[in-house]
Amino acid sequence: MQIDHDAMVLVADGRKLLFFRNKGDRAFPQLEAEEVKVQDNPADRDQASDAPGRAFNSVGSHRSSKEQTDFHELEEARFAAEAADLLKRRAFAQDYEKLIIVAPPTALGEMRKHYHKEVQDRLVGEIAKDLANHPVGEIEKIIARS
DSSP states (O other), X not given: OOOOTTOEEEEEOSSEEEXXXXXXXXXXXXXXXXXXXXXXXXXXXXXXXXXXXXEEOSSSSOEEEOOOOOHHHHHHHHHHHHHHHHHHHHHHTTOOSOEEEEEOHHHHHHHHTTOOHHHHHHEEEEEEOOOTTSOHHHHHHHHHHO
């Protein structure tokens, strides 16, 4: 996939957003970071109990399982929704004309649920990969090969 000059590239995972702008051209992309946002994410266990996912009867030894709340997953879903909202606000501000989004499949799927029409109209490509912790040069190469 080629990255047009001045295109916005969002590289994200469940807790990090990296906004890049292509200062190069289609043949020689040069991604420059514009914004980085990192979200603290809670531990992946029930904080209120020593045995997450268990409920205890006050009489007898009967135990039943309950569905465990995955706070980590909930936080990642919320963060993806925030990313989609940020893309919408930047689209309304005419901050970008073309957009490429790179994110792991789960995060990408969650963001898609929240895309506004203005974001969809500017979206020229999606790559379902986790590149949020890769060096910029490697991100450029992986996008070019996709």
